[in-house]
Amino acid sequence: MQQTKKNISKKIEHPDRITEYFKEEWAVLLAVTISGIIYNIGLLAGPWFEGKMTGCLVNILGGSETFADMLILAALYVISIAVVQISRYIKRFYVRRFSNNVNKNMKQILYGSLVHKSWAQLLEEGAGNVMTKAILDVDDCVEGMRKFTTEIFDTGIAMAAYMGMLLWYDWRLALLCMIFPPVSYYIAEKMKDIVQKTGAAYKVQAGILSEATLDRADNAVTYRVFGCESERRKSYEKNLSDYEKSAVLANIWNSSLQPIYRIISMAGVIFILYFGGKNVLGTGWREWSVAAFATFLACFTKLADKSSKAARLFNAVHKAQVSWKRIKPLMVIPKDDAPKSGQPAGCADALVSVPALAVNNISFAYPESKNIYSDISFNAKPGEIIGVTGPVACGKSTLGRTFLCEYPYDGSIRLSGRELKDMTASERTGLVGYLGHDPELFNDSIANNVMMGDKGDCRQYLKMVCIDEEVNAMEDGTDTLVGSGGVRLSGGQAQRLALARTLCHMKPVMVLDDPFSALDRKTEVQVFHNLRSMAQNNIVILISHRLYLFPQMSRIIWMDNGRAIAGTHEELMEQCPEYAELYLEQAGGGSNDK
Numbered sequence: 001m002q003q004t005k006k007n008i009s010k011k012i013e014h015p016d017r018i019t020e021y022f023k024e025e026w027a028v029l030l031a032v033t034i035s036g037i038i039y040n041i042g043l044l045a046g047p048w049f050e051g052k053m054t055g056c057l058v059n060i061l062g063g064s065e066t067f068a069d070m071l072i073l074a075a076l077y078v079i080s081i082a083v084v085q086i087s088r089y090i091k092r093f094y095v096r097r098f099s100n101n102v103n104k105n106m107k108q109i110l111y112g113s114l115v116h117k118s119w120a121q122l123l124e125e126g127a128g129n130v131m132t133k134a135i136l137d138v139d140d141c142v143e144g145m146r147k148f149t150t151e152i153f154d155t156g157i158a159m160a161a162y163m164g165m166l167l168w169y170d171w172r173l174a175l176l177c178m179i180f181p182p183v184s185y186y187i188a189e190k191m192k193d194i195v196q197k198t199g200a201a202y203k204v205q206a207g208i209l210s211e212a213t214l215d216r217a218d219n220a221v222t223y224r225v226f227g228c229e230s231e232r233r234k235s236y237e238k239n240l241s242d243y244e245k246s247a248v249l250a251n252i253w254n255s256s257l258q259p260i261y262r263i264i265s266m267a268g269v270i271f272i273l274y275f276g277g278k279n280v281l282g283t284g285w286r287e288w289s290v291a292a293f294a295t296f297l298a299c300f301t302k303l304a305d306k307s308s309k310a311a312r313l314f315n316a317v318h319k320a321q322v323s324w325k326r327i328k329p330l331m332v333i334p335k336d337d338a339p340k341s342g343q344p345a346g347c348a349d350a351l352v353s354v355p356a357l358a359v360n361n362i363s364f365a366y367p368e369s370k371n372i373y374s375d376i377s378f379n380a381k382p383g384e385i386i387g388v389t390g391p392v393a394c395g396k397s398t399l400g401r402t403f404l405c406e407y408p409y410d411g412s413i414r415l416s417g418r419e420l421k422d423m424t425a426s427e428r429t430g431l432v433g434y435l436g437h438d439p440e441l442f443n444d445s446i447a448n449n450v451m452m453g454d455k456g457d458c459r460q461y462l463k464m465v466c467i468d469e470e471v472n473a474m475e476d477g478t479d480t481l482v483g484s485g486g487v488r489l490s491g492g493q494a495q496r497l498a499l500a501r502t503l504c505h506m507k508p509v510m511v512l513d514d515p516f517s518a519l520d521r522k523t524e525v526q527v528f529h530n531l532r533s534m535a536q537n538n539i540v541i542l543i544s545h546r547l548y549l550f551p552q553m554s555r556i557i558w559m560d561n562g563r564a565i566a567g568t569h570e571e572l573m574e575q576c577p578e579y580a581e582l583y584l585e586q587a588g589g590g591s592n593d594k
C-alpha cells in the first residue's frame with residue numbers, strides 16, 4: 001500500500017488538479033494525437049472521393065470518362081478508407097488506455113485517501129455514499145475525460161477541416177448552413193443545469209440505496225427476530241423505486257436530447273439543397289458541378305454529425321464536472337501516511353520511546369451537542385493500567401475514542417510532552433492502539449486476522465487471550481476462516497481474537513473498550529493477568545463495567561454526569577460512594593462466578 005502511494009505521489013504531485021492526470025498520460029495522449037490527426041484529415045478524403053465518383057458517373061454517362069477511371073477512383077477510395085479506419089482503431093485503443101490509466105490512478109488516490117479518513121468522517125458521510133463516490137464518480141469523471149479527449153482531439157480537427165472545405169467551395173452558403181451547429185451547442189449549454197441536477201439526484205439515490213442494502217445485510221437477523229422484515233422490505237422497495245425513478249430521469253435528460261441536437265445541426269441541409277441546386281444550375285453564388293454539390297453536401301452532413309457529438313461532449317463534461325466536484329476534496333495523497341500495516345509485532349516500541357501520559361482538563365462534545373464530559377485530568381506511566389468505569393452512557397467510550405482524535409477536544413493530552421492533537425495521524429497511530437466494542441474481524445483466517453500481514457506465529461497471542469486450545473480444536477487450526485465480521489465465531493471468541501490482534505500490535509498507549517465483556521470471570525482474570533505481564537512498558541486504559549479487577553489497577557477514573565473522579569481503588573472506595581456501592585455489589589455477586 002505504501003509502495004503504491006509512493007508510486008502515485010511521485011507521478012502525480014497535485015491529485016486535486018485534473019490537468020495532472022492528462023500530464024501524467026502525455027505519451028498515450030501523443031499517440032492519440034498522431035492517430036487522431038491522420039484519422040480526421042483522412043476523413044476529408046471520403047466526401048472528396050464521393051463527390052469525384054458522382055462527377056465521374058455523370059461524365060461516364062456523358063461519355064467523357066470511362067469505367068476504368070471509376071475503378072481507379074473506387075480503389076483509391078477503399079485504400080483511403082482503410083488508412084482512416086486503421087488510424088481510428090489506433091486512436092481508440094490509446095484513448096481507452098488513457099481512460100483506464102486515469103481511472104486506475106484516480107481510484108488508487110481516492111481509496112488511499114478514504115483509508116486515511118477518520119471513523120467519524122466516514123460515519124458522517126455514510127459508507128454507502130463513500131462507496132458510490134469511489135465507484136460512480138471516478139467512472140463518470142474519467143468517462144467525461146475520455147469523451148473530452150476523443151471529441152476535442154478528433155472532432156475539433158475534423159470540424160475545422162470540414163469547415164475549411166465548405167468555405168472553399170462556397171463561403172456564403174457555408175456560413176449560412178454553419179449557423180445551425182452552434183445553435184445546437186447553445187441549447188446543449190442551456191440544458192446543462194437539468195442534466196447536472198438529474199445526474200446528481202441519481203447519485204444521491206444510488207448512495208442511499210447502497211446504505212440501505214448494507215443495512216439490510218447487516219441487520220437481517222434483527223429485523224427477522226423483531227418481525228419488522230416486511231416493514232423494512234417496504235422501505236427498501238421505496239428506496240429501490242426512488243433509485244429507479246432518478247436513474248430513468250437522469251437517463252432521459254442525458255440521452256433523449258441527442259436526436260434534438262442532431263436535427264438542429266442538420267437543418268442547414270435545406271439551404272444546401274436550395275442554394276447548392278442554384279449553384280449547379282448556374283444561378284447561385286458560385287458555379288458548381290454535380291461533384292462539387294455532392295462533396296459540399298457530404299462535407300456538411302459529416303460536419304453536422306461531428307458537431308452533434310460535440311454537443312454531446314458538453315453533457316459528458318458537465319457530468320464529469322459534477323463528479324469531479326464531489327471527489328475533488330478526497331483527491332489528496334495523505335502527507336502522513338500511516339505506518340505499514342504489516343509492522344512487526346511490538347515494533348512500535350522500537351519506533352518511539354514509551355511516553356508518559358499527562359491528561360489535563362480535557363472536555364469533549366460531539367459536533368453540535370453539549371459536553372459529554374468536562375475537566376478530566378490524570379497521569380500515567382508505562383506499566384500502569386488505568387481503569388475507566390461509570391454508569392451506562394456516561395461517556396466512557398467517548399473518553400477512550402478521544403485518544404484517536406476523531407473530533408477535537410478541549411484541554412490537553414500529552415505523550416512525552418507532546419500534544420496528541422498536534423501530532424500527525426501517522427505519529428498517533430504509532431503511539432495509540434485502540435480496541436473498540438466491535439471486534440471488526442474480516443473474512444480471512446484466524447492467523448491473518450491476528451497478524452494483519454505481519455510475519456510471525458500468531459499462537460503466542462492466541463495463548464495470551466486463552467483461545468489457543470479452542471483454535472487447535474478447530475479443523476483448520478489457525479487457518480480457520482472466521483467469516484465476514486467473524487460470524488463463524490462465538491461472541492467471546494471474536495472478542496478474544498480482536499484482543500489477540502491488539503496485543504500482537506502493542507502500542508505505547510493502549511485503549512481497550514470493554515475487552516472482556518463477553519468472557520467468563522475465570523477467563524477474564526487469566527487474560528487480564530497476561531495483559532499485565534505483556535504491558536509492562538505500556539500504558540493501558542481499560543474501560544469496563546465490571547469492577548472486580550479494578551483493585552489491581554494503578555488508577556481508576558469514575559465518570560458520572562459529565563464529571564470524573566480519578567484516584568486509586570482505595571481512594572475511590574473512600575471518596576466516591578457510587579463507585580464503592582457498585583464495586584461491593586459486584587464483588588459480592590461476582591464471586592458466584594468463580
Ligand SMILES: Nc1ncnc2c1ncn2[C@@H]1O[C@H](COP(=O)(O)OP(=O)(O)OP(=O)(O)O)[C@@H](O)[C@H]1O
Nearest residue numbers: 366367369372390391392393394395396397398399
Ligand atoms: N457519535 C456520536 N455523536 C453524538 N453523540 C454520541 C456519539 N457517540 C456517543 N454519543 C453520546 O455520548 C454519550 C456517551 O456515550 P458513550 O458511548 O461514550 O457512553 P458509555 O459510557 O461508553 O456507554 P456504555 O456504558 O453504554 O458503553 C451518549 O449519550 C451517547 O448518546
